[in-house]
Amino acid sequence: MGNVLIVAEQSGGHLKKASLHAIAAGQAIAARTGGKVHVAVLGKGIGAVATELASFGVTVHAADAAGLEHYLAETFTPVVVELAKGLGATFVGAAATAFGKDLVPRVAARLGAATATEVLGFGGSGAAVTFLRPMWAGNVLAEVDLATPVKAFTIRPTEFPVAPKGAGGEVKAAAVADPGPLPTRFVEFKEVKSARPELTEARIVVSGGRGTKGDFKELEGLADDLGAAVGATRAAVDAGWVQNDLQVGQTGKVVAPELYVAAGISGAIQHLAGMKGSKVIVAINKDPEAPIFQLADYGLVADLFKAVPELREKIRAGKGS
Amino acid sequence: MPLKILVTAKRVEDPESKIKVKPDGTGIVTDGVNYKMNPFDEIAVEEGLRLKEKHGGEVIVASIGTDRSMTEIRAALAMGADRGILVKHDGPLDPVVVSAILDKVLEKEKPDVVLLGKQSIDDDQNQVGQYLAERRGLGQATFASKVESLESEAEQKKQPGIVLSADGKSVRVVREVDGGLVTVDVNLPAVVTCDLRLNKPRFASLPGIMKAKKKPVEEIAAATLGADLAPKVVVKKLSEPPKRQGGFKVADVAELYAKLKGEAKVF
Ligand SMILES: Cc1cc2nc3c(=O)[nH]c(=O)nc-3n(C[C@@H](O)[C@H](O)[C@H](O)COP(=O)(O)OP(=O)(O)OC[C@H]3O[C@@H](n4cnc5c(N)ncnc54)[C@H](O)[C@@H]3O)c2cc1C
Ligand SMILES: Cc1cc2nc3c(=O)[nH]c(=O)nc-3n(C[C@H](O)[C@H](O)[C@H](O)COP(=O)(O)OP(=O)(O)OC[C@H]3O[C@@H](n4cnc5c(N)ncnc54)[C@H](O)[C@@H]3O)c2cc1C
Numbered sequence: 136m137g138n139v140l141i142v143a144e145q146s147g148g149h150l151k152k153a154s155l156h157a158i159a160a161g162q163a164i165a166a167r168t169g170g171k172v173h174v175a176v177l178g179k180g181i182g183a184v185a186t187e188l189a190s191f192g193v194t195v196h197a198a199d200a201a202g203l204e205h206y207l208a209e210t211f212t213p214v215v216v217e218l219a220k221g222l223g224a225t226f227v228g229a230a231a232t233a234f235g236k237d238l239v240p241r242v243a244a245r246l247g248a249a250t251a252t253e254v255l256g257f258g259g260s261g262a263a264v265t266f267l268r269p270m271w272a273g274n275v276l277a278e279v280d281l282a283t284p285v286k287a288f289t290i291r292p293t294e295f296p297v298a299p300k301g302a303g304g305e306v307k308a309a310a311v312a313d314p315g316p317l318p319t320r321f322v323e324f325k326e327v328k329s330a331r332p333e334l335t336e337a338r339i340v341v342s343g344g345r346g347t348k349g350d351f352k353e354l355e356g357l358a359d360d361l362g363a364a365v366g367a368t369r370a371a372v373d374a375g376w377v378q379n380d381l382q383v384g385q386t387g388k389v390v391a392p393e394l395y396v397a398a399g400i401s402g403a404i405q406h407l408a409g410m411k412g413s414k415v416i417v418a419i420n421k422d423p424e425a426p427i428f429q430l431a432d433y434g435l436v437a438d439l440f441k442a443v444p445e446l447r448e449k450i451r452a453g454k455g456s
Numbered sequence: 457m458p459l460k461i462l463v464t465a466k467r468v469e470d471p472e473s474k475i476k477v478k479p480d481g482t483g484i485v486t487d488g489v490n491y492k493m494n495p496f497d498e499i500a501v502e503e504g505l506r507l508k509e510k511h512g513g514e515v516i517v518a519s520i521g522t523d524r525s526m527t528e529i530r531a532a533l534a535m536g537a538d539r540g541i542l543v544k545h546d547g548p549l550d551p552v553v554v555s556a557i558l559d560k561v562l563e564k565e566k567p568d569v570v571l572l573g574k575q576s577i578d579d580d581q582n583q584v585g586q587y588l589a590e591r592r593g594l595g596q597a598t599f600a601s602k603v604e605s606l607e608s609e610a611e612q613k614k615q616p617g618i619v620l621s622a623d624g625k626s627v628r629v630v631r632e633v634d635g636g637l638v639t640v641d642v643n644l645p646a647v648v649t650c651d652l653r654l655n656k657p658r659f660a661s662l663p664g665i666m667k668a669k670k671k672p673v674e675e676i677a678a679a680t681l682g683a684d685l686a687p688k689v690v691v692k693k694l695s696e697p698p699k700r701q702g703g704f705k706v707a708d709v710a711e712l713y714a715k716l717k718g719e720a721k722v723f
Contacts, residue, residue, distance in 0.1 A: 233631075240587050249688035252583060279691050282689075379601065404471075417716070
């Protein structure tokens, strides 16, 4: 009883690491309900992803079909819903990525389930699982109960470990029925390719705000010196200085790297909501009153155009020695 | 082809306000907190107005809440929406209930395009549009954005980011997703949730505010709609997360480097 279905995310045959955190969350629920963790993966040519997922000791249901090549909520929903019903899953979840946030509520609506978004952990006791989630840009922590027989959720990857490898996993083929005429059609995906690590998975993130005045060169240089990802505030993204999906914050990405460098960023609550879980925070800002300093482990009052090149030099010299 | 556009506008705490949890954990302290339209809904209203300016038609703004939500409806009317619908409900709401109510509103109004915010900045659930689309069996395009930046010429000209097809049967929407932008075509009626980079909302003009006072707003009691109003997302307790301790300043880059290497050991 209390089976858990986690929907894994893949793109072009590559598993998204966020899914492994979602599986760990599913395992935490299953440990309490005494149920089993099942993982659904959908797409075209996903055999290798399915096998990889099975190495985490879970039963993988692979829906491999031409019609599932490009993700659409309208094509993925019926497959996930049928799986959930067939498995008697009472918990259905995914990682809180753009994919998970688009899909899970639609699946939930069809299952008559309520959903908790960006879950940070679980409360309650025994099989009565409640969900801990942020509200008001992370200023409030709420414990919510989902009063529906099936409960849906998306988890914040930074709050859960990666699922451990395990034995006993297997891959099964999931049925894909013809969805009939669709209200939505995929046209194209304009991918922004970057040689840098993915923002949500990087060990170090170097972020810039309006204080960069659009010049991210030194910050990108610092990121490359450190093997880091680049992030930004809404102000920097709105101005078109960097690509949209680099926005860190309440309504962008949530990151929790070992080191977060915030340069030319004031520290609005909407930005803090996306990075305050970082282990070490460095702030470089020329205004000593900037709110970011209240939260930074190491604050440097300085002009970023002077401080960042200097820091890069020190790092390079340090590497040489 | 003229479009009938329905936009939702939720009353939320001003994003600038300081949110504190009541000592008993049952809610937030509302004293001294200002309220306004959810910022994502302002973007939805703006997009609705641009679509109407291009294709003709009507923009209807709907809000669910107490009488106080009339302020947000008037704000949308002042921006240029044509009429309002206030679904009065004085109890707890959740995305399941809100979408059940909106389902009934759609059944009655039969709009071609429904525009919502991608998320409310209070509950941060990011669900209502998806639930609504599924309830009505419609296509969904969440996180609507556009290719051009908010500093572009297209934005200066107040062009809609959502593009109506030549045959008037579908809309093309650019969605902001992880790793880039996805473009989808969605048949009308379509449900679209708006993200930050779709547009810069206009401010209401003084004449707009005056006119808004005379625009019609229909008031409907939620209980008369026949929707299930029992909340399914039950908030048991609110608390404040632990505060992060920071505030240490270094004198210069040399000290910063030394701390990062010696103390934090990040490189
Ligand atoms: C007294 C009180 C008690 C509450 N109790 C609960 C509770 O027990 N459980 C709970 O989950 N929430 C509760 N809430 C919050 C509830 O009202 C949320 O607004 C609701 O859960 C919808 O979630 P969301 O706005 O985050 O949805 P999202 O999915 O983030 O909203 C997306 C979009 O949907 C539209 N939308 C959402 N709500 C409305 C609305 N009311 N009118 C018009 N458009 C809207 C907007 O366009 C918005 O941008 C309570 C609020 C109050 C004032
Ligand atoms: C609905 C909504 C959602 C939002 N979501 C997000 C979100 O997800 N993420 C997000 O980031 N924001 C978000 N915001 C915006 C947020 O409120 C702030 O406006 C934004 O974070 C400010 O960005 P900033 O710090 O780059 O700019 P500013 O606040 O303008 O700060 C710039 C800083 O740079 C400093 N500076 C200037 N020149 C230099 C220099 N040469 N050297 C060093 N320092 C310098 C200044 O002292 C200043 O502190 C949201 C807002 C709303 C209303």
